[in-house]
Amino acid sequence: MKKILLILTVSIFTFSFSQQNNTNIKVEVNKNQIEKVYPKGLDRFEKDLAGNLQYTANEYQVLGDFKLNFTVDKNGKISDIKISPEVFDTSFEKEVKRDISRMAKHFASAQKENISVDLSFSRGYNPLDSRINYASSNK
Numbered sequence: 001m002k003k004i005l006l007i008l009t010v011s012i013f014t015f016s017f018s019q020q021n022n023t024n025i026k027v028e029v030n031k032n033q034i035e036k037v038y039p040k041g042l043d044r045f046e047k048d049l050a051g052n053l054q055y056t057a058n059e060y061q062v063l064g065d066f067k068l069n070f071t072v073d074k075n076g077k078i079s080d081i082k083i084s085p086e087v088f089d090t091s092f093e094k095e096v097k098r099d100i101s102r103m104a105k106h107f108a109s110a111q112k113e114n115i116s117v118d119l120s121f122s123r124g125y126n127p128l129d130s131r132i133n134y135a136s137s138n139k
Helices: 002-017 031-037 042-060 090-106
Strands: 023-029 064-072 078-084 113-123
Touching: 023 031, 023 042, 031 042, 031 113, 042 090, 042 113, 064 090, 078 090
Parallel strands: none
Antiparallel strands: 023 113, 064 078, 064 113
């Protein structure tokens, strides 16, 4: 009985302190640019990029809009990765560069292409209107 109670207690604490994956990442990019260098298409690029950035966004609790620029050479290699505006903590920028570099195997190009991506990081909060008002004077 003590073991069951201990396991139940540990499970409840673990569940209550676990973080939810609630950073929303919106990716906007020029369709023509991406389709030249990313054979799987625009939708797949947006999904892959958001998926790669998800952990970094949650880890650094990033909110706001950023511009990501990088170059894909004719061999499909990624270089000159830059994110703006610059952030005080350079480790975030390093993690974003690492996340983009992971996607290198999916790129293919016959020519050098400069890619510009707009990123918007937000949290999945409910708007104030949809929240329950417990202090309402309506009876």
